[in-house]
Amino acid sequence: MSLYEQIISHEESIAIIGLGYVGMPIAVSFAKKVNVIGFDVNNLKINLYKSGLDPTNEVGDSALKNTSVFFTSDESHLRSAKFLIVAVPTPINQDKTPNLTPVISASEIVGRNLSPNSIVVYESTVYPGVTEEICIPILEKESGLICGKDFKVGYSPERINPGDKVHRLENIKKIVSGIDNNALQEIANIYSIIIDAGVYKASSIRVAEAAKVVENSQRDINIAFMNELAMAFDCMGIDTNEVVDAMNTKWNALGFRPGLVGGHCIGVDPYYFIYQAENLGYHSQIIASGRRVNDSIAQFITNAIIKQLIKADKIIRKSKVAILGITFKENCPDIRNSKVVDIVKDLKEYGINPIVVDPWADKNETLKEYDINLVEFNELNNVDCLIFAVGHQVYKEMPLDKIISLYSLNDKKKILIDIKGIFDIRDLQNKGFIYWRL
Numbered sequence: 001m002s003l004y005e006q007i008i009s010h011e012e013s014i015a016i017i018g019l020g021y022v023g024m025p026i027a028v029s030f031a032k033k034v035n036v037i038g039f040d041v042n043n044l045k046i047n048l049y050k051s052g053l054d055p056t057n058e059v060g061d062s063a064l065k066n067t068s069v070f071f072t073s074d075e076s077h078l079r080s081a082k083f084l085i086v087a088v089p090t091p092i093n094q095d096k097t098p099n100l101t102p103v104i105s106a107s108e109i110v111g112r113n114l115s116p117n118s119i120v121v122y123e124s125t126v127y128p129g130v131t132e133e134i135c136i137p138i139l140e141k142e143s144g145l146i147c148g149k150d151f152k153v154g155y156s157p158e159r160i161n162p163g164d165k166v167h168r169l170e171n172i173k174k175i176v177s178g179i180d181n182n183a184l185q186e187i188a189n190i191y192s193i194i195i196d197a198g199v200y201k202a203s204s205i206r207v208a209e210a211a212k213v214v215e216n217s218q219r220d221i222n223i224a225f226m227n228e229l230a231m232a233f234d235c236m237g238i239d240t241n242e243v244v245d246a247m248n249t250k251w252n253a254l255g256f257r258p259g260l261v262g263g264h265c266i267g268v269d270p271y272y273f274i275y276q277a278e279n280l281g282y283h284s285q286i287i288a289s290g291r292r293v294n295d296s297i298a299q300f301i302t303n304a305i306i307k308q309l310i311k312a313d314k315i316i317r318k319s320k321v322a323i324l325g326i327t328f329k330e331n332c333p334d335i336r337n338s339k340v341v342d343i344v345k346d347l348k349e350y351g352i353n354p355i356v357v358d359p360w361a362d363k364n365e366t367l368k369e370y371d372i373n374l375v376e377f378n379e380l381n382n383v384d385c386l387i388f389a390v391g392h393q394v395y396k397e398m399p400l401d402k403i404i405s406l407y408s409l410n411d412k413k414k415i416l417i418d419i420k421g422i423f424d425i426r427d428l429q430n431k432g433f434i435y436w437r438l
Contacts, residue, residue: 004189015081023087078113111142127276128206152183157212177208216269224290230258260339261294262328298342312413317351325390391420
């Protein structure tokens with residue numbers, strides 16, 4: 001009997017290692033069909049899940065309360081699983097090099113508890129070669145087993161888009177790969193239990209690893225192009241969004257717009273590609289250039305904010321500036337690698353201590369991660385400058401009168417910075433706003 005057959009007959013279990021924005025949806029989805037163990041080293045997180053609370057908002061509290069996932073921070077429970085999915089984060093270091101500590105630590109944990117005839121699948125984003133050159137040796141060392149003989153390994157890049165209620169785990173085609181054909185087929189069959197969109201069998205683990213970093217690098221480059229246009233058009237006195245609107249009337253327009261590029265993937269994955277390419281003697285040009293452009297956009301926005309304050313005859317250090325949004329994207333609580341934080345830091349260098357508001361972000365997490373105290377929206381008043389940094393739906397639906405009420409009644413020069421281009425420029429200009437958008 002194949003492992004797939006054992007799993008669907010509930011004779012064997014699946015384990016998910018790492019229960020964040022990626023691991024949690026996978027665990028809950030599989031648990032609708034098969035036995036699932038959800039493991040995370042963070043005991044506080046495990047207790048939240050057990051109580052039916054979902055801080056990621058990816059599956060929701062109701063789904064958590066009703067799931068059959070066995071949540072645990074005790075790694076010994078992993079011995080009960082034969083199909084193990086590693087979904088831990090893979091961040092970058094301060095010097096922009098890959099930080100493989102989480103995936104190495106997860107491999108050690110899995111290795112210590114690995115049973116013969118198991119399959120380990122990595123979903124964490126890595127550069128080509130990590131699974132075979134780093135992870136497999138750790139699994140073998142910790143378990144005393146031999147890969148290919150006693151256990152199998154595969155790679156299936158995560159493609160979950162946090163906060164996206166349309167493109168969900170089940171309807172995104174799943175790339176799968178394996179150490180050999182038998183492993184590939186088993187992995188494909190097991191993921192097919194939950195993936196309605198079907199699976200794509202990559203020819204090798206390295207191809208699957210590369211596909212993930214490349215698809216995010218492609219998006220990064222496209223946004224970098226728009227950001228470079230935005231900086232150039234700003235010098236020309238041309239509104240970038242109006243140019244994009246005109247350009248998008250052509251059938252083959254890609255629809256990208258300028259903006260901050262943060263988060264756990266797009267702002268990180270290209271550095272994994274750059275790192276490995278340079279290790280092998282190839283120095284990236286386009287991808288590295290795109291990263292430089294996108295990493296510089298926060299400083300460009302900050303400079304634009306300062307210019308608008310000067311134009312409005314505001315005293316820089318005494319200006320009351322409020323930033324609306326700190327998550328890395330709209331309608332999502334994820335603050336990882338938020339580039340809004342860079343704007344906060346840059347403004348502080350000018351003597352401005354901005355007020356930050358975000359209904360989606362967790363106050364304690366934001367304070368711990370960035371030393372930023374979030375305030376409630378109703379605490380905003382008498383501001384000199386409003387910066388709409390994230391396109392949360394609640395901001396898009398905010399009546400203009402409500403926005404106006406946040407400024408001083410006597411302020412004839414209300415500054416509004418629209419990083420996401422969510423407002424109609426004519427409406428604001430007609431109301432006398434000093435308006436700037438990326």
